[in-house]
Amino acid sequence: MAAVTEQAIIDALRTVMEPELHKDLVTLNMVKDLKIEGGTVRFTVVLTTPACPLKTEIKASCDKAVGAIPGVTKVEVDFTANVQQGRSQIKDNLIPTVKHTIAISSGKGGVGKTTVAVNLSVGLALQGAKVGLIDADVYGPNVPMMMGLERPPEQQDGKLVPAYSHGVKLISMGYFVPEDTPLTWRGPMIHTAIQQFLRDVIWGDLDYLVVDLPPGTGDAQLSIAQLVPLTGAVIVTTPQDVALHDSRKGLFMFQKVNVPILGIIENMSYYVCGKCGERTEIFSYGGGERAADKLGIPFLGRVPIDPAIRVGGDIGLPLVVANPDSPQAKAFMDIASRIAARISVLTATASETIPVESLLQKIKKPLTSGA
Ligand SMILES: Nc1ncnc2c1ncn2[C@@H]1O[C@H](COP(=O)(O)OP(=O)(O)O)[C@@H](O)[C@H]1O
Ligand SMILES: [Mg+2]
Structure with a gap:
């Protein structure tokens, strides 16, 4: 039997497409450490994110393509990830060791923005990414x-060492703003504080830095979006709140500063009975998806309303850690993967870095500012 050649394997892998990037693994330079031992072929696929939702699919395609080569008896695929540097570095060098920055925003408070930010950050870390918040x-x-x-946080040589919990590095306004600070004093503190969070915090190498923005779409949010070199923004809504109105305002705000929208998340979307598992749609189904569709932005998924999610927040144990096998935790993990995948696509198509412009053209109705 003819020996299996490296060339035959490369040729076979040229037929395996990366499903999101629509190019083959060889062209994308995603294959490394190829080893042939008799009929056993072993290689590593370098993904664009450790949170890749398509690992299983890619593995199956590799098995099939390489397995079909005469003489190959076994295919072993390992995975590793190398998150590509995003806009962050290009636009600003206050945080040059951070590859991507993701803003979590909402039109108003109480929709679960922080709950989502925390579970997504921990979810990305659990999947192997280096994450800050x-x-x-x-x-x-x-x-x-x-x-x-x-x-x-502690200080080191005049810099701040981020706190660390559940695999995530963390800095909070809460550490610096005394609890009794009047609301009117708080707004003006944002700008300087954010600057310090970028410049004076020892973040180290990060794949994703998640930012929990203040609720709303006003000046405070705009000023942060301008200070932080954002790869993209995520909009969190609840079913009652998904009226196009709020999502549109969010879209406008980020458009002003050329930040792509990664998508919409619908939180507190439906209720799953803890006893019987029955799913109840408390509000009308599909509002988030419809809003996303109308605005031409991706829908990232729905998170159910679940007392365990609130308790997790109250006791400092996010649900993705407290009960990782629950469908609710899985909802967060899937959304985290979707965001990571979308960032990979945005980065790979960096020549089209202002998707919001083109997104706006997709909107059927003309929009007016402050609509
Ligand atoms: N999916 C959910 N199920 C149950 N409770 C939730 C859910 N999401 C958020 N909560 C709870 O709702 C409250 C508001 O959430 P929070 O994340 O603080 O909102 P925001 O940051 O938008 O103000 C918190 O008590 C939180 O634990
Ligand atoms: Mg909050």
């Missing part, structure tokens, strides 16, 4: 509580 919500900085960390 900035709690920029000057009006209600409760990320430390939800991450189980009340202790302020």
